[in-house]
Amino acid sequence: MSLISLLIVAAALIGIGLYGAFSQQSFVMLMMGLELILNGVMLAAVGFWAMTGAGAPEGQLLTIIVMAVMAIEMAMGFALVVAVYRGKQADMTESLSGFKH
Amino acid sequence: MTFVDLTFFVCAAIAIYAGWRVFRTDSMVRASFFLLISFIAVGIIMLLLAAVYLGVALFFMMAVEMMVMALFMMMFMMNPAGLNPMNMVHQEKVAMGIGIAAFVALSGVAVFGDFPSRPVPDGLDPVVSLGKELLGNSMLVFESAGVTLLATMIGVVAMTSHRGRFGEANEGSVPPGLEPGGDPAGKPQENDQKQQGHHHHH
Incomplete structure (x- = not known):
């Protein structure tokens, strides 16, 4: 387990997450892509803390902040799904046609 | 190969494979559980890296979060049980290109980057x-x-409130058409009523 292998795993998670966030039509699946990106970010942050940070506690703090971002993203995402469903009776990104120019 | 290395490679493979399966399963509920598996594998890697608190916090947080996600899937999705084949994507080629480009670029940083080697000191x-x-x-x-x-x-x-500043949140809401730009689905009741002789004057 080296820093390089850790970062490559994190890069793979971020890449898969980006693919999901850009390709999925359903809002909840899109949010899963975002979560996967944050999963990779947390792994990279912990990897840097453990291998290059000499135990500086700010590395762990960064991961705690990413977890808070994740909780906020989930809550706002689900609220958006509910709000869009009320207005359009669907949870697809395509149903927000008012955002097209 | 030590026990730590072996566990790391197994967990890394599980995390990536489960992450990929999230977008390749027909069932929305199964997708959220695949994401949970991916998070648990990353949590185990964090435990291997001695980030005990973060790893365990990730287990608890994700277990609850994915249950909520599975519930939302059942409430809103058309295919929560995965009984029909499903692939709801747009601009898939572009998305795949973006994902692969990000992976290659970040891996390049990992391989060619010059990072200092300063592990966590003993006794911390x-x-x-x-x-x-x-x-x-x-x-x-x-x-x-x-x-x-x-x-x-x-x-x-x-x-998420039912009533907003400008009236009911679902005012004037119609279901989407079965085809893009088509008539709203599930609205033939008006015609039925006309045939039965009920006249509505709007």
Whole structure:
């Protein structure tokens, strides 16, 4: 387990997450892509803390902040799904046609 | 190969494979459980890296979060059980290109980057040092996260309210068409009523 292998795993998670966030039509699946990106970010942050940070506690703090971002993203995402469903009776990104120019 | 290395490679393979399966399964509920598996594998890797608190916190947080996600899947999705084949994507080629490009670029940074080797010193308790940081120098950051979460709660309640500032939230809401740009699905009742002799004057 080296820093390089850790970062490559994190890069793979971020890449898969980006693919999901850009390709999925359903809002909840899109949010899963975002979560996967944050999963990779947390792994990279912990990897840097453990291998290059000499135990500086700010590395762990960064991961705690990413977890808070994740909780906020989930809550706002689900609220958006509910709000869009009320207005359009669907949870697809395509149903927000008012955002097209 | 030591036990730690072996566990790492197994967990890394599980995390990536489960992450990929999230977008390749027909069932929305199964997708959220695949994501949970991916998070648990990353949590185990964090435990291997001695980030004990973060790994365990990830287990608890994700177990609850993915249950909520599975519930939302059942409430809103057309295919929660995966009984029909399903692939709801747009601009898939572009998305795949973006994902692969990000992976190659970040892996390039990992392989060719010059990072110092400064492991966690012996005798340092990661949980104690994190606690002292959270309630010491970085207390403002930590408290800001709490205030932001409170603001999120208020915003979420406002966004999901039945009644907004401008009337009912679902006023004038019609279901989407079965085809893009088509008539709203499930609205033949008006014609039925006309055939039965009921006249509505609008």
